[in-house]
Amino acid sequence: MSQKSRPVADQLVQGGRPAHIDGRHVNLPIELGSTIVFDTLAAFEAARDARYEPGTMYYGRYGNEAVFQLEGMLADLEGAHGITMTSSGVAAITLALMTFARPGSHLLVADHVYGNTRIFCVNFLRRMNVEVEYYDPMIGADVDALIRDTTCAIMFEAPGSGTFEVPDILAITGVARARGLPTIFDNTWATPLFCRPLDLGVDISVASGSKYLSGHSDCMLGTIATTEEHFAAVRETVMAVGDKTGGQEVFLMLRGLRTLKLRMASANAAGREMAAWFAKQPQTKRVLHPAFESCPGHEFWKRDFSGASGLFGVAFHPCHDDQIRAFVDALHHFGIGVSWGGFESLVLPVKPVRSAGTWDEEGQLVRFNIGLEDTQSLKDDLAAALPLLNA
Numbered sequence: 211m212s213q214k215s216r217p218v219a220d221q222l223v224q225g226g227r228p229a230h231i232d233g234r235h236v237n238l239p240i241e242l243g244s245t246i247v248f249d250t251l252a253a254f255e256a257a258r259d260a261r262y263e264p265g266t267m268y269y270g271r272y273g274n275e276a277v278f279q280l281e282g283m284l285a286d287l288e289g290a291h292g293i294t295m296t297s298s299g300v301a302a303i304t305l306a307l308m309t310f311a312r313p314g315s316h317l318l319v320a321d322h323v324y325g326n327t328r329i330f331c332v333n334f335l336r337r338m339n340v341e342v343e344y345y346d347p348m349i350g351a352d353v354d355a356l357i358r359d360t361t362c363a364i365m366f367e368a369p370g371s372g373t374f375e376v377p378d379i380l381a382i383t384g385v386a387r388a389r390g391l392p393t394i395f396d397n398t399w400a401t402p403l404f405c406r407p408l409d410l411g412v413d414i415s416v417a418s419g420s421k422y423l424s425g426h427s428d429c430m431l432g433t434i435a436t437t438e439e440h441f442a443a444v445r446e447t448v449m450a451v452g453d454k455t456g457g458q459e460v461f462l463m464l465r466g467l468r469t470l471k472l473r474m475a476s477a478n479a480a481g482r483e484m485a486a487w488f489a490k491q492p493q494t495k496r497v498l499h500p501a502f503e504s505c506p507g508h509e510f511w512k513r514d515f516s517g518a519s520g521l522f523g524v525a526f527h528p529c530h531d532d533q534i535r536a537f538v539d540a541l542h543h544f545g546i547g548v549s550w551g552g553f554e555s556l557v558l559p560v561k562p563v564r565s566a567g568t569w570d571e572e573g574q575l576v577r578f579n580i581g582l583e584d585t586q587s588l589k590d591d592l593a594a595a596l597p598l599l600n601a
């Protein structure tokens with residue numbers, strides 16, 4: 211399915227719609243539906259037997275033309291054997307984990323994973339008698355020592371949610387491959403435009419489609435990209451659980467993907483410009499941005515990524531929680547809310563949760579998502595509010 215050689219810009223324009231359009235709109239319509247009917251029982255039975263295979267029209271829950279077009283387009287971008295869409299990024303993560311976790315098995319999870327990955331591990335997997343062990347994300351090849359006979363998978367991401375360390379992906383996948391263990395990697399931050407995890411030895415690359423991939427804060431989706439080896443098993447889990455993607459969401463994501471290259475180029479440039487600006491402010495202790503040397507794992511980002519998105523952190527010098535509140539509330543161009551990767555700038559204080567180690571950085575951590583606004587407007591807004599953090 212993958213067509214690595216086609217330039218990304220062409221994939222984004224030509225993918226996800228019929229190759230030949232004659233007398234039709236350039237975009238597929240919003241495809242809604244549950245029942246699909248057949249002329250003969252034999253045709254129905256053939257569709258039923260092949261219902262897990264991409265492209266088979268059998269019943270709404272298993273996909274339709276728009277879903278299959280979107281999955282094919284994303285598979286090209288990820289260099290994957292195939293993609294299975296899910297209803298959210300969290301669903302992509304949990305369904306990937308459920309594919310491999312068994313009662314009595316042991317799961318290795320990087321300590322800086324996305325908060326809801328941790329919630330699923332604690333609230334669900336542990337109840338299913340899966341032993342979840344968090345490890346230092348910067349451990350590299352030493353993860354080998356943590357692997358047991360019962361280990362079922364390694365779950366990790368780059369950069370870490372909230373704290374932005376970049377692990378040595380090649381070291382982790384090298385160990386996992388040598389031990390015959392599947393790796394599940396959350397690629398939401400970089401998107402396949404800036405990182406292709408499967409090219410780095412990852413088996414399953416999951417992402418939130420609610421962020422940059424759709425890019426307009428108007429829909430919720432998830433994607434699971436897999437190698438050929440794991441494609442059928444992952445798809446079976448998604449189908450068995452009955453997770454599905456809505457027609458409106460699929461339409462919005464296909465539309466968002468058309469401009470992904472432009473939006474990521476803007477996020478890369480504006481994010482770095484704003485992070486460099488923050489680095490010069492007296493209230494800043496350290497910028498947590500993978501493209502900056504102050505970020506642990508910066509060398510791995512340089513090796514494995516071709517750009518940075520517009521989400522990064524700033525550690526401010528120690529101050530009172532009330533000062534952080536006043537600063538955040540004083541901003542006009544930054545919305546206060548979760549998620550990111552849309553067109554608009556966002557701000558959120560972060561308190562990292564750790565199990566394997568501790569987050570001992572002194573000071574206050576704040577996460578910024580840089581949107582498509584004028585960067586001077588953002589700087590003026592921040593400059594007016596930053597003095598609220600002064601001792």
Ligand SMILES: *Cc1c(COP(=O)(O)O)cnc(C)c1O
Nearest residue numbers: 298299300324398418419420431
């Ligand atoms: C937001 C996010 C998710 C979850 O995606 P939803 O679409 O909101 O469910 C997963 N991983 C990371 C790293 C995220 O930031």
